[in-house]
Amino acid sequence: MKPFQAVDFYNLDQQLSSEEKMIRDSVRSFISKELIPIIESCHRDGRFPKELIKGFAELGALGPTIQGYGCAGLSQTAYGLIMQEIERGDSGLRSFVSVQGALCMYPIYKFGTDEHKNKFLPEMAQGKLIGCFGLTEPDYGSNPSGMITRAKDNGDHYILNGSKMWITNGCISDLAIVWAKNDEGKVIGLIVEKDFGYKTKEIKNKFSLRASVTSELIFEDVKVPKKNQLNVLGLKGPFACLNQARYGIAWGATGSAMACYDEAVSYSKTRIQFDKPIASFQLVQAKLVMMLSEITRAQLVNLQLARLMDAGTAEPYHISLAKMNNVSMALKIARTTRDILGASGITDEYQCGRHMANLESVNTYEGTEDIHRLILGQHITGIPAYS
Ligand code: TGC
Ligand code: FAD
Numbered sequence: 001m002k003p004f005q006a007v008d009f010y011n012l013d014q015q016l017s018s019e020e021k022m023i024r025d026s027v028r029s030f031i032s033k034e035l036i037p038i039i040e041s042c043h044r045d046g047r048f049p050k051e052l053i054k055g056f057a058e059l060g061a062l063g064p065t066i067q068g069y070g071c072a073g074l075s076q077t078a079y080g081l082i083m084q085e086i087e088r089g090d091s092g093l094r095s096f097v098s099v100q101g102a103l104c105m106y107p108i109y110k111f112g113t114d115e116h117k118n119k120f121l122p123e124m125a126q127g128k129l130i131g132c133f134g135l136t137e138p139d140y141g142s143n144p145s146g147m148i149t150r151a152k153d154n155g156d157h158y159i160l161n162g163s164k165m166w167i168t169n170g171c172i173s174d175l176a177i178v179w180a181k182n183d184e185g186k187v188i189g190l191i192v193e194k195d196f197g198y199k200t201k202e203i204k205n206k207f208s209l210r211a212s213v214t215s216e217l218i219f220e221d222v223k224v225p226k227k228n229q230l231n232v233l234g235l236k237g238p239f240a241c242l243n244q245a246r247y248g249i250a251w252g253a254t255g256s257a258m259a260c261y262d263e264a265v266s267y268s269k270t271r272i273q274f275d276k277p278i279a280s281f282q283l284v285q286a287k288l289v290m291m292l293s294e295i296t297r298a299q300l301v302n303l304q305l306a307r308l309m310d311a312g313t314a315e316p317y318h319i320s321l322a323k324m325n326n327v328s329m330a331l332k333i334a335r336t337t338r339d340i341l342g343a344s345g346i347t348d349e350y351q352c353g354r355h356m357a358n359l360e361s362v363n364t365y366e367g368t369e370d371i372h373r374l375i376l377g378q379h380i381t382g383i384p385a386y387s
Contacts, residue, residue, distance in 0.1 A: 004032060004088065005262050009296045012303055020078045027059055027085035035089040040348050042211040043090070046204070048172065049211065052093065057127035061086065061097050063105035065244075069121035071105070076309035080251035080302055087252030088259045091358035092212030094252040099168045100124065102244035104131025104177050107189060111230035111237060116191060120175065132173035134164030134217050135238045141166075142371050143386070144187075145235060149180040149219065151188055158182075158190065158229075160198075160222040166365070170215025171200045177230075178219070179238045189230035189237045197222050208361040243319050246366050247309060250322035253330040253362055254298045256355045260330075260337040261291045263351055267341050278340070287340060291333050298326045317379040324372035331359045 006028070013021065034055055042049050056062055060072030061082050067073040074082075087094035105124050108116050123129040140146040149162025160180060170176070176192045192198055199218040206214060230237065265288060268279035278284050305322050308314035334356035338345035345352055363369050378384045 001036065002266060004028070004259065005266075006088075007258055007261055007292065007295055008299075009292055010300070012299055015303060016077065016081075017075075020075065020081060023060070023074065023078045024081040024085060027061065027082050028088070030055055030059060031085055031089040035086075035093060039090050039093075039211060040354070043092075043354050044210075044348065046206070046210045048092070048096070048213045050172070053096075053127035053130075056086075056097055057125060061101070062125050062127055063101040063109070063121065066101075066105060066109050066121065066125075069109070069117055070125040071121065075306070076247070077303065077306040079248065080306050083248040083252040084255035084258070084302075086255070088255035090211055090354070091252065091256060091362050092209040094248070094255075095168050095209060095212045098245045098248050098252070099133055100127075100131055102248055103133035103241050104175070106244050107177050107230055107232075107237065107241050108191065110240065111189060111232040112191070113227075113231070115227070116230075120191070129174045130169055130172050132167050132169040132176045132215075132217070133238075133241065134167050134170075134176050134178040136164060136166050138163060138165045138216075142368060144179070144238065147179065147181060147187070149178070151180040151182050151190060151224065153183050154223075156226055158224045158226065160190065160192065160219040160224050162219050164217040164219075166203065167200075167215050167217050168365075169213055170217050171202045172213050173200075176217055177241075178217070186233050187235050187237065189232055190224050191228040191230065192219075192222065192224055193228070196224055206361075208357045210357075239316070242366055243314075243316055246319045246323040247305065247314075249362060249366055250298075250305065250319070250326045251302050253323075253327040253359065254295065254302060256359060256362075257291070257295050257298065257326075257330040257333040260334045260352045260355055261288075261295055264288060264291065264333075264337040264340045267344070267350075271342075284340060287336050291336060294329045294333060298329050301325060317376055320367070320372040320375040323366065324369050324376070327359060327363045328369055331356065331363055334359055 063071040064074045064079045135144050151158035151160050174194050178190050178192045182188050201216045203214045269277050271278045301322050334352050337352035
């Protein structure tokens with residue numbers, strides 16, 4: 001496969017610090033050397049390449065913005081670039097990293113006690129302990145406020161009952177951040193360690209994110225010590241974590257789009273029809289121009305959002321716009337690449353079909369495209385239109 005050519009039409013590289021460029025280039029090189037050669041077979045076999053976890057840890061990609069505890073303490077831009085480069089390889093691997101960092105390490109860092117932080121974060125940064133995040137339930141996806149998982153007060157511990165569905169990393173996790181309702185019906189967060197006795201069941205036969213583990217978590221009278229409770233009450237707890245992960249997805253999806261665009265440009269220059277490269281046809285050029293302009297816009301959104309995040313002025317609706325726009329954009333680019341590749345685009349000799357199938361999940365998880373549209377609609381009008 002030819003080396004990846006990253007598109008940077010507006011020379012946004014100029015806006016990056018030398019440290020950010022170095023981090024981006026290290027992750028790009030890791031993905032090219034370690035992931036690209038195996039990803040098609042992982043996707044075909046439905047196998048998560050666990051052997052790459054150590055490499056992600058060495059790159060500082062696990063909990064990259066966390067200060068201390070063996071984490072890299074990087075800028076939001078560096079975090080975004082890491083996600084972009086990983087998802088350039090595969091959305092499933094970016095999912096793994098997002099869940100570990102934004103959805104498990106972040107809540108421990110933000111809402112955990114010193115004991116939680118010292119116990120879990122250093123080993124999680126090294127990839128020695130793997131986490132998952134349980135919010136969604138079989139009957140409550142877009143509306144987690146209806147969750148039925150219950151944490152019943154029982155002295156110095158809770159008794160946890162219920163189930164969580166579609167959980168990334170579920171079967172390979174050593175701990176789960178579980179959101180459940182307490183006796184007062186308020187949402188609480190618990191660090192549920194694997195040896196407390198929760199069960200997992202892998203969700204098989206996916207056509208999307210085949211190189212990622214997706215599972216159901218089952219809690220039947222699981223005893224969780226109260227000392228494992230996070231210090232946050234209500235849905236703002238899980239939503240604060242989602243802000244971090246959705247931000248990473250906005251960058252990650254841009255990476256998928258960049259991979260597809262690169263493939264479309266190089267294929268169109270070499271594929272001959274009617275005695276000419278298909279790149280010479282106006283209609284094909286129009287498609288390439290659409291891709292370039294969409295990716296450039298997404299890159300600008302990411303960079304400005306990173307600045308807001310670093311300044312602490314990013315609001316959830318800023319993040320919603322980036323997640324909604326960039327994933328939808330990436331799906332369009334993956335589909336257009338598939339079209340430009342003709343029949344070749346339906347085989348896994350090329351990347352676009354895998355990215356396209358993966359992005360269907362990415363468009364749904366962490367708030368569907370329409371949920372983000374509704375969040376933005378509420379911001380514009382002041383009127384919630386969820387029900
Ligand atoms: P609502 O009444 O609006 O809010 C409840 C409380 O939460 C606060 N809040 C936020 N806080 C921080 N960040 C945000 N983004 C927040 N959004 C809301 C809000 O201020 C309120 O606080 P308080 O103090 O008043 O209690 O909540 P709602 O129940 O009406 O829900 C609104 C809605 C539909 C937008 C929300 O439920 C939603 O975002 N639904 C989508 C669900 C979702 O994204 N699930 C993701 C599951 S995890 C996942 O998909 C991982 S995939 C991982 C991978 O593989 O990469
Ligand atoms: P539903 O909520 O049933 O939505 C179905 C359709 O109805 C969508 O098109 C939606 O936009 C639309 N809809 C719903 N409500 C409205 C409304 N009010 N107005 C208009 N349209 C509406 N969850 C976790 O907790 N942890 C994880 O690690 C995790 N990993 C995942 C990994 C994968 C591969 C996938 C696919 C999902 C994962 N999820 C995870 C779950 C994910 O967050 C949910 O799938 C998502 O929130 C949507 O919920 P749902 O699938 O139940 O769809």
